[in-house]
Amino acid sequence: MTTETRIDYYPTHEQQGIKFRRGHVLPFGATMVAGGVNFSIYSAAATDCTLVLFERGEEQPFAEIAFPDEFRVGNVYSMIVFDLDYERLEYGYRMDGPYNPGAGHWFDKSKILSDPYAKVIGGRNTWMAPPNWDNVYPYRSRLAFEDFDWEHDHPLETPIEDLIVYEMHVRGFTQHPSSGLKNRGTFSALRAKIPYLKELGVNCVELLPIYEFDEWEGNRTSPVTGEPLVNYWGYSTVNFFSPKAGYASTGKLGMQVDELKTLIKELHANGIEVLLDVVFNHTAEGDHRGNTISFRGIDNKTYYMLTPEGYYFNFSGTGNTLNCNHPVVRNMVLDCLRYWAAEYHIDGFRFDLAAILGRAQDGSPLSNPPLLESLAYDPILAKCKLIAEAWDAGGLYQVGSFPNYDRWAEWNGRFRDDARQFLKGDEGKVGLMKERVMGSPDLYSMRGPTASVNFITCHDGFTLYDLVAYNEKHNYANGEDNNDGGNDNDSWNCGWEGETDDEGINFLRRKQVKNALVMLMVSQGVPMLLMGDEVGRTQHGNNNTYCQDNELNWLNWDDQHTNADLFQFAKHLLRFRRDHPVLRSPVHFQHRDYVGSGYPDISFHGTQAWHGDHDASSRAFAFMLCGDHAKQGIVKDSMVYVAMNMYWDALSFELPGLPETKQWHVFANTALASPDDIHAPGAEQWLENQHDFLVGPRSVVILVGK
């Protein structure tokens, strides 16, 4: 029997020439079925629901069909509508019900609402194309084909400790004219630059939000340049299932799904995983003054955390808080992630302000949050990386204590803070830095180093270059009188605020950048590099560039040549990490020899071998990793010795002795100018003096025993 003859695919109703029938309650959203489209939407408090159908781009709908009461099952309205043009269709809903914000209800039948489960949103199809502000329905739900030709592709499932993550912004990566590309700022342009990622040596990209958002949201003008200030980062979701059309060069043709999948497929073909930065803590609807786009009008009380008076809790710092531990919202989050994992082959997710996901509906922190538990044990997400930004804007800070089910990793904010303080020469940081290079066993004793995503910089805050060029933030261009952005930057300008011609200061800054890169790449755990830090990208001291769609955020491809020394250093260093499994242990060190090599898996040293300098004023230490213990002794590696001297004078480090068959070779020495600062992995320079090494002031040395 073919689908055409099935009794459940015959229309039973007709209105305005549109044929329809009772639908399937699951799945939610709009699904193509034989001869038509199945629409299904949930609302607990609505009294009535109407499906609104548009021809693509038309101002007014061509049909509105109220759901007959018999089409509702429980709180779900469903309907199959026949003979619709999948590609040209735009749809939305009107929801009727009480308007009583004090009781949490915001129903308004005059508004046409996006489907929370829409797979494509039309309306912001080209980045910063001026929208029609009078549009009766600005963010339009559309259908997506799900028949992409993936061939043999599947998520790469790289062990997390083997990843080198590159945190990047799709638009910022190629929008600068120096990228030399035709479709700058798009998925397709990113694809064209995959060879650069390969050359740098990263094997994972973490994309800042690519869910549909509205760059026009909060549109203001820069007091410095007069340019528009926009929602550039995109941490303000309009729809969780739809890729950002404005990031696709084919967005105006509605082919963003294909373009993004093509990018992912090609990244995978090059051995590069794709993590998405996902924002489930709030939406673009803001607080009680914000726009009604979808959730607020469909079922405000379900989707948002509300105070007893009906106001929005603001744990996200952006106006509202998604009610993630409401069972219906929880399922939506789960459905969403499953969709991205299965349909887009996404390798993992980084959850923005994830501490919110562990809050109860009244805002209190839960000890066993059902959403986090569901995600940890989900069969479809089972091989996906789950990474939490383990804090929120409501004061909940859970680095080291995030409910993890032996599954979740965390952005290790302590790594960032301790590495920065150690880097600038603060006292009393040696002990903490030792913990960080070991993968933070003080924070993750039971979970292993794989729980620790190490970073020194990320999109939020200074770039690495600015970290060593500015003591204070310089955010006037953001139009908030320099009041926005963090003040706890732990930065040091090396003697002058901002740009300078002073050669000594500039040499020190480059050295500090290299020192930081080494700290990141020789530490156990998962290193994350911010886009452009490998070439000294600057935001001129702005530490909160969320609204800057300009050169403050765009990667300048000329930097690869201007700062060729930094790029060369980063490239060799990343290669070194990938060549040396001893740097990528899946478990914590035991501080003993469990393979019979004669050396413990890790040993700490000071200016004297085998003796640490425990004085609080110490700013230097060294450690040695025994290659025979690499990956718990499963693979053989060289000995690796790293000396970090953040003291302002040179210090002589006595080197630990090697077995007779091995000799120390220098891989990196940041005290030296390029090209002597680093060697190609495998071409390390034999060391004439095998007993001592003079480590320069504020310098780091990496030796290989082979």
Next chain:
Amino acid sequence: MSLHIKAQVKKVAFITLEGEVDSLSAREFQKEIERLAVEGPDELVLLVEKLEFISSAGLRVLIFAKQKMGTHLAVYIVKAPESVVETLEKTGLHHSFNIVDHYV
């Protein structure tokens, strides 16, 4: 011993596309593909010099053609305008087809 000769002629299907392939015209395109598939061609040649636009649904017919006629099928897209080539590239389909200036 008697002589056995097996002679075979390559079967080539030609389709000319002009104007726009959107979701409605894609259905016509697909019907034509289905009709030709019955013949079991070895090669499918699409003459697209005057094709102005191909939508997502149109691209899907191309994939459908390969699936329907078998992966051995060689598909040639001849004289494609730049905009069409770009669409094929951005959506990753250029790997699956031979985009050529002339079909010989």
